[in-house]
Amino acid sequence: MKIIDAHTHIDYIAPDVDGVVCCATKESEWQKIIDLMKIDARVYGAFGIHPWFINDIIFGWDGRLIQLLQTNPNYMVGEIGLDKYKPNMEKQLEVFVKQFDIAVQLKRIVFIHCVGAWDKILHILKQYKKSELPIIVFHDFNANENILLKLLQYKNIFFSLGKNAVYGKNCRIEQIPSDKILIETDAMADIVLIDIVNEISKTKNESNMADIIYDNAQRVLKHE
Numbered sequence: 750m751k752i753i754d755a756h757t758h759i760d761y762i763a764p765d766v767d768g769v770v771c772c773a774t775k776e777s778e779w780q781k782i783i784d785l786m787k788i789d790a791r792v793y794g795a796f797g798i799h800p801w802f803i804n805d806i807i808f809g810w811d812g813r814l815i816q817l818l819q820t821n822p823n824y825m826v827g828e829i830g831l832d833k834y835k836p837n838m839e840k841q842l843e844v845f846v847k848q849f850d851i852a853v854q855l856k857r858i859v860f861i862h863c864v865g866a867w868d869k870i871l872h873i874l875k876q877y878k879k880s881e882l883p884i885i886v887f888h889d890f891n892a893n894e895n896i897l898l899k900l901l902q903y904k905n906i907f908f909s910l911g912k913n914a915v916y917g918k919n920c921r922i923e924q925i926p927s928d929k930i931l932i933e934t935d936a937m938a939d940i941v942l943i944d945i946v947n948e949i950s951k952t953k954n955e956s957n958m959a960d961i962i963y964d965n966a967q968r969v970l971k972h973e
């Protein structure tokens with residue numbers, strides 16, 4: 750069984766995966782991820798600033814992000830997002846919109862963290878033509894049915910399932926099409942990816958879910 754972890758961070762790379770997306774949370778991690786990619790061919794890097802760490806930003810970060818992405822066409826954008834339970838939504842929005850636009854303009858896959866800010870995310874998506882949006886992965890997806898239906902109108906959106914799938918929270922496994930599902934540890938060593946695959950297989954009554962999820966990740970990472 751081949752497995753790709755669609756979302757982790759620099760402090761935890763699951764030992765038994767065939768591929769892994771390592772998302773930065775702040776600029777000081779960018780070089781660490783680049784160094785890791787050099788020694789571990791399984792690692793795909795995503796670069797950006799997480800909404801929890803917007804207070805750490807250093808002037809000129811956006812120009813440096815653009816330059817990093819332009820010189821490395823295979824680099825992705827992440828982890829960026831909005832989180833209602835963290836301070837300073839205005840600043841979060843400013844930093845998110847800037848990074849999302851960079852991902853759109855440079856046509857990069859983007860990994861998004863959204864907690865309780867779906868109205869804002871949906872509004873931002875509407876500012877773009879559907880055809881110009883890159884592949885978007887919502888990590889640790891968890892939202893109501895109404896939001897999921899709106900997101901499913903975009904064919905480039907994927908849903909990464911992690912701790913919420915294990916702990917039985919509302920991640921809408923039944924309603925997400927099988928070809929849009931990814932799985933993730935989000936850097937939690939106690940998350941066993943095979944358990945998530947099994948949970949999805951059981952809910953969807955689909956025996957080859959591991960292969961489907963692996964193919965989905967390949968499609969995202971290799972643009973197949």
Ligand SMILES: [Zn+2]
Nearest residue numbers: 756772828935
């Ligand atoms: Zn994360």
